[in-house]
Amino acid sequence: xxxxxxxELVGAGSGFLAAFALTLYLVVVVATDPSGSPALPAVDEADxxxxxxxxxxxxxxxxxxxxxxxxxxxxxxxxxxxxxxxRAEGAPGRAALATLAAGVGxxxxxxxxxxxxxxxxxxxxxxxxxxxPTLYTAGALSVATAGGVFALMLFAFARVxxxxxxxxxxxxxxxxxxxxxxxxxxxxxxxxxxxLNAATGLxxxxxxxxxxxxxxxxxxxxxxRDQRHAPSESTDDVDTQTREEEVA
Amino acid sequence: xxxxxxxxxxxxxxxxEIALALVVLAALLLVPTxxxxxxxxxxxxxxxxxxxxxxxxxxxxxxxxxxxxxxTACVQRWAKDPDNNYLNYFPAIGAPEHTDNVRSGxxxxxxxxxxxxxDQNQVFQYKSETTYPGGIGLVVFDGPTAxxxxxxxxxxxxxxxxxxxxxxxxxxxxxxxxxxxxxxxQWLALGSLALIKDGTLVAAAGHTFWKIxxxxxxxxxxxxxxxxxxxxVDHNFDGMVVAPDEAGTLLIKSQTRSVGCPTQTNNAMSSCxxxxxxxxxxxxxxVDPVTLKNLDxxxxxQNVTARTVAVERDGKVYIYGNGAxxxxxxxxxxDTQTLKQDMGWQPQVILKGQTGGASPVxxxxxxxxxxxxxxxxxxxxxxxxxxxxxxxNTNTFCPWGxxxxxxxxxxxxxxxxxxxxxxxxxxxxxNDYFLKGVFAVSLDPTSGAMKEKWSxxxxxxxxxxxxxxxxxxxxxxxxxxxxxTTTVDIGAGFDYTETALWVNxxxxxxxxxxxxxxxxxxxxxxxxxxxGRYYTMGNDGSLFIYxxxxxxxxxxxxxxxxTTSCPDVSSTSSSSSSSPSPSSSSG
Numbered sequence: 001x002x003x004x005x006x007x008e009l010v011g012a013g014s015g016f017l018a019a020f021a022l023t024l025y026l027v028v029v030v031a032t033d034p035s036g037s038p039a040l041p042a043v044d045e046a047d048x049x050x051x052x053x054x055x056x057x058x059x060x061x062x063x064x065x066x067x068x069x070x071x072x073x074x075x076x077x078x079x080x081x082x083x084x085x086x087r088a089e090g091a092p093g094r095a096a097l098a099t100l101a102a103g104v105g106x107x108x109x110x111x112x113x114x115x116x117x118x119x120x121x122x123x124x125x126x127x128x129x130x131x132x133p134t135l136y137t138a139g140a141l142s143v144a145t146a147g148g149v150f151a152l153m154l155f156a157f158a159r160v161x162x163x164x165x166x167x168x169x170x171x172x173x174x175x176x177x178x179x180x181x182x183x184x185x186x187x188x189x190x191x192x193x194x195x196l197n198a199a200t201g202l203x204x205x206x207x208x209x210x211x212x213x214x215x216x217x218x219x220x221x222x223x224x225r226d227q228r229h230a231p232s233e234s235t236d237d238v239d240t241q242t243r244e245e246e247v248a
Numbered sequence: 249x250x251x252x253x254x255x256x257x258x259x260x261x262x263x264x265e266i267a268l269a270l271v272v273l274a275a276l277l278l279v280p281t282x283x284x285x286x287x288x289x290x291x292x293x294x295x296x297x298x299x300x301x302x303x304x305x306x307x308x309x310x311x312x313x314x315x316x317x318x319x320t321a322c323v324q325r326w327a328k329d330p331d332n333n334y335l336n337y338f339p340a341i342g343a344p345e346h347t348d349n350v351r352s353g354x355x356x357x358x359x360x361x362x363x364x365x366x367d368q369n370q371v372f373q374y375k376s377e378t379t380y381p382g383g384i385g386l387v388v389f390d391g392p393t394a395x396x397x398x399x400x401x402x403x404x405x406x407x408x409x410x411x412x413x414x415x416x417x418x419x420x421x422x423x424x425x426x427x428x429x430x431x432x433x434q435w436l437a438l439g440s441l442a443l444i445k446d447g448t449l450v451a452a453a454g455h456t457f458w459k460i461x462x463x464x465x466x467x468x469x470x471x472x473x474x475x476x477x478x479x480x481v482d483h484n485f486d487g488m489v490v491a492p493d494e495a496g497t498l499l500i501k502s503q504t505r506s507v508g509c510p511t512q513t514n515n516a517m518s519s520c521x522x523x524x525x526x527x528x529x530x531x532x533x534x535v536d537p538v539t540l541k542n543l544d545x546x547x548x549x550q551n552v553t554a555r556t557v558a559v560e561r562d563g564k565v566y567i568y569g570n571g572a573x574x575x576x577x578x579x580x581x582x583d584t585q586t587l588k589q590d591m592g593w594q595p596q597v598i599l600k601g602q603t604g605g606a607s608p609v610x611x612x613x614x615x616x617x618x619x620x621x622x623x624x625x626x627x628x629x630x631x632x633x634x635x636x637x638x639x640x641n642t643n644t645f646c647p648w649g650x651x652x653x654x655x656x657x658x659x660x661x662x663x664x665x666x667x668x669x670x671x672x673x674x675x676x677x678x679n680d681y682f683l684k685g686v687f688a689v690s691l692d693p694t695s696g697a698m699k700e701k702w703s704x705x706x707x708x709x710x711x712x713x714x715x716x717x718x719x720x721x722x723x724x725x726x727x728x729x730x731x732x733t734t735t736v737d738i739g740a741g742f743d744y745t746e747t748a749l750w751v752n753x754x755x756x757x758x759x760x761x762x763x764x765x766x767x768x769x770x771x772x773x774x775x776x777x778x779x780g781r782y783y784t785m786g787n788d789g790s791l792f793i794y795x796x797x798x799x800x801x802x803x804x805x806x807x808x809x810x811t812t813s814c815p816d817v818s819s820t821s822s823s824s825s826s827s828p829s830p831s832s833s834s835g
Binding site: 050051053054057121122123124125126127128129132 | 289290292293379788789790
């Protein structure tokens with residue numbers, strides 16, 4: 001019989017795996033030599049995106065798949081996070097709910113970005129190829145916007161972590177810093193080149209993304225450690241307990 | 249016992265979890281590669297890149313406008329001379345669908361704007377601003393400022409149309425649809441298009457002729473032609489020629505599809521016979537060039553798949569074709585307004601295992617024919633010369649040998665296009681879609697004997713050839729399919745790439761070669777325009793426009809870089825003593 005601890009471990013582990021998938025995504029991005037020829041284009045050079053994708057078609061598809069995997073694992077991880085935060089925050093648990101909602105929003109935007117990327121990589125006719133640069137820009141902006149939404153998640157988490165005793169304060173501080181970096185994603189729609197552009201910008205795309213990945217990694221590890229030290233309960237016990245709580 | 253089992257499980261569980269994670273990770277990494285490097289996607293994306301690069305760097309290609317007057321005067325003189333097989337066409341470069349009435353490929357009034365003495369040339373290219381659905385089959389011109397194209401029928405679609413386009417941008421100016429196969433049930437295949445002497449466009453396909461005003465695209469006339477014996481929907485007119493008679497009678501024959509076969513496009517001719525039996529015999533028609541009324545119509549004794557040619561000889565107009573059983577000749581008599589198959593001229597020249605060839609060409613007294621317009625896995629392509637006056641006087645030359653595999657290793661032979669001929673040098677140029685390699689063959693004008701002049705094993709083309717420039721600076725042009733393409737790629741469809749290649753026709757040495765682009769219509773040609781502009785017809789519905797520039801004249805490096813390219817212009821301009829050298833060349 002699966003115990004509650006097992007399920008909590010699965011939830012906590014999914015955060016770690018999400019970080020792992022996003023790390024792999026970054027590794028594949030680097031492996032495509034984004035500054036080579038053809039180079040991964042900034043938003044103002046999106047016309048060159050078809051050439052880049054054509055030159056790295058399989059790698060591009062793998063990037064999209066890893067981004068999808070990262071987003072899905074994050075969405076699986078969020079309920080676990082929400083449960084922990086709600087416990088740590090206590091009623092009414094607004095910050096925990098905000099963390100969950102923002103996480104779902106950011107994860108969904110990442111999935112949308114993946115779909116746009118997949119569509120680009122399936123452009124098998126000139127007409128479809130004609131909108132490839134638009135798909136590229138829209139995909140980049142979806143990820144950048146996700147960054148802005150994740151900032152909300154990270155701020156809400158930081159608020160709980162820095163007040164509750166059950167979460168390490170340093171993680172709350174890191175969340176606050178990562179959240180601030182994620183805010184650059186919201187600025188990306190106003191820049192078509194330079195460090196704030198959504199496709200290749202250090203601030204608009206990469207720094208916050210890496211910060212988020214590290215946050216997920218740290219949080220995942222923390223939760224896994226936390227769950228390993230927690231006592232085991234059967235799922236039946238949990239169900240019973242939950243129903244009793246609801247009746248009370 | 250249970251304690252031992254529990255101990256084993258404690259060790260095994262994490263190992264199994266790791267193994268499971270690794271399997272999931274491997275699957276994750278494998279899934280994106282299962283679809284393979286999708287060539288269609290790469291082609292489409294690269295095609296877009298060509299457009300984007302052209303638009304931002306090379307710009308529309310206006311050609312060398314200083315040549316326009318000279319070229320116009322040249323072609324007007326050329327068209328008047330009956331020996332040039334241009335009578336009754338509009339006096340413009342590219343007015344006939346394939347160079348002239350005998351599909352020689354030669355247009356000496358066309359210009360090569362690169363350096364003829366070396367391969368120190370670069371090639372500007374521009375992808376048309378309009379994409380033409382259904383694929384482009386033919387391109388004609390009425391002068392430096394207007395081009396016309398026939399589209400539809402290369403790939404499955406609803407019908408066919410004629411468009412006028414800007415020769416500098418490829419942008420469509422007007423489009424006139426002439427058929428809808430969903431309404432008519434007509435077999436849709438590549439038709440025919442020409443600009444005739446009255447300045448109108450005449451198009452033909454299915455069993456119908458259309459006459460179109462070239463200024464505004466309005467339909468002046470359309471006329472179905474009589475098809476006796478078999479369903480007209482299974483006939484498709486292709487290869488129109490204009491008789492060198494007083495009226496400029498339009499002459500054409502039908503290629504046919506097996507009766508009852510629903511397959512569309514030219515593929516029907518190769519795919520239908522297995523299930524629906526042999527295709528019916530062809531029908532030849534003579535058509536009034538003004539009214540499009542039928543003057544005569546005859547069914548001949550076999551199917552002629554490839555285009556025909558016409559010449560005037562001893563006061564008669566001969567139409568030559570390459571039939572399923574033999575070469576054929578049909579005589580058009582302008583006085584009696586009748587067509588008649590010449591049953592005394594049916595030479596059977598192809599070797600055992602070969603299939604009938606593509607369009608014949610005429611070179612002096614000789615009809616030059618190739619073989620294997622339909623694929624052969626038994627005998628490689630050979631070319632034949634047959635005397636116009638004596639069909640028993642024939643010669644055979646097999647550039648690739650008579651047995652498979654040939655030198656390139658190929659075991660299939662197919663030639664969708666006719667050989668080109670240069671009547672001023674008595675040279676024949678021949679290629680094969682599967683065998684690879686291009687041969688220049690000398691013809692003895694007296695005996696008809698043929699021998700190799702030069703060969704380019706590295707040159708791979710399915711197309712008609714084009715010959716431009718004066719005799720002492722003649723340039724041979726055609727496609728060059730990328731070396732990394734396999735015959736499997738060719739057999740699978742159009743997902744391969746190619747360049748346009750200019751060579752010295754006398755030596756076969758490369759003069760210029762474009763950047764790599766998506767594939768163009770097989771069995772088509774590099775069309776000659778004005779001002780040194782050339783046009784190929786992409787299978788994706790785009791026109792590719794090219795001009796060649798000598799590195800001596802280069803002020804920018806072309807983007808995308810052509811295969812023959814110039815050294816960095818910025819460095820040469822700062823160091824005037826440095827001499828240009830090509831980055832790559834072949835031949």
